[in-house]
Amino acid sequence: MYSRAYKLAVAIPPLLWVTLFLLVPYALLLSYSFWTVSSGTIMRQWNLENYRDLGRNWMYLQVLFRSMKIAGAVTMLALVLGYPLAYYLSFHAGARKDLLYQLVIVPLWVSYLVRGYAWKTILGSDGVLNGFLQYLHLVREPVGFFLYSPFAVVLVLTHIYTPFTLLPIYASLEHIPRHLVEASQDLGASPRVTFWRVIFPLSLPGLLAGATFAFVLTLGDFLAPLLVGGASGIMISNIVVSLFGAAFDWPLGAAISVCIMLLVLGMLFAVERTEKKWTFT
């Protein structure tokens, strides 16, 4: 129905732009990871040196492992906070449902940076939390370990990604046909059995999507560690940032970025396949 000219006119501009500003840059990142740096200049000789370095140097693997631990902790916490809230909204909020749903959305749109900053003012040694504890005479000296620790990174990222995690869970709970729930109750199942045998299994695709969001977004984060993490809260992307800054080893930084990218894409691929298996239609 559409003419050749029409098809070319709508397909060519986005294809060109995306090729130039997405495909070429990603390809450059990949290329850099096979180059080396020698006395401040990038040598465009193809080799696997950077990847060998990554395999040999324990520090990188350790930080990657810590990043995955932090991402795992954030994912668990976001699920523990997000799932019951999503379930409450979907099944028990009654007339206030839409209002409460919008209340979940609002913090999502508060700038990432602003939320990180707000936690910093709360957790600092002369921050709001310490002020509060001293006001109540619960502690005499300010508590130092709230800020600049992996704990602070997990807390801030959990706060940021809980609404992200909740949204797909809520969407999948909303899609559960209510007559299935009623049938289960009519046949004498207790609320607990109905939840575990009917509702929870049907919400698994949403839970998986939410968990993936939280894990992937946390894994690549470098701002929260800089803001509240301190030396012990460094994550893998912080190493990339420093390699691109002061350390000036772009090729090694590119190699780590490629590893992060492969990890993320691999996870998304696995999740997509699992989701297809779990969706009963």
Add this chain to the structure above:
Amino acid sequence: MSGQSSVRRRFGWLATYAAGVFAFLYLPIVVLILYSFNREGVGGFPPRHLTLDWYRMLASDGAILDAVVNSLLVALAAVAIALALGLPAALALDRVAFPGKALFRRLVLLPLILPGIITGLSLLMLAVFAGMKLSLLTVIIGHGTALISVGTTEISAGLQKMDRAQEEASLDLGASYWRTFWRVTLPNLRLPLVAAGLLIFTLSMDEIAVSFFLIGRDNTLPLEIWGRLRRGLTPEINAVSTIIFLASVGLILVWYRLRTRS
């Protein structure tokens, strides 16, 4: 009877838990706003000596005001780019069979899925490779490119709901493709276009990971705030954050309204 009350007790616990999660989500926002009025600075408890001084200070802070102007500029340009390319991309995905279509569909979404650092670094490499100086222009290209996905997704959803017969009728009655596009397709897509535009605008105003690598001498607002955080905390940042918060909430309410209406 006892079953009924045990159900209520169980869901009473659930409601309390839900309220707790809400408290966790809103605690930092409340603290942020509260301390923007606190003369003593951002720490301590309880806040006392409420004042508007920090807002006054903000109004005469040249660097912050410049950063706000830069951010608005970047966000508007990003909206223009992401819509100008997101619209044809959605049309192409909807009605053109071209080689690499499946790859294109996934590629466009990558900047939203991958950590921002990867997109930022890749574009930095392109800028260096092409000998381009880092400036607001590179940030605009970064935001525009990363957010095409938002335009494409929203507009594709709009196309799915559109009544195809109208376009066919227009073409059958002898209108050119161009005329049909302006008179039929575009007006039908007004709501998704506005909704996508608002969303892209808000995301761009807040974006930091991509900008971090592409910024030249002129800061966007998030990067200006970022720079100041390293020097110390002042309630001036609370004040500007409060204003951003209220502005984003306002925009999102508009977006939400449009979305529910369409």
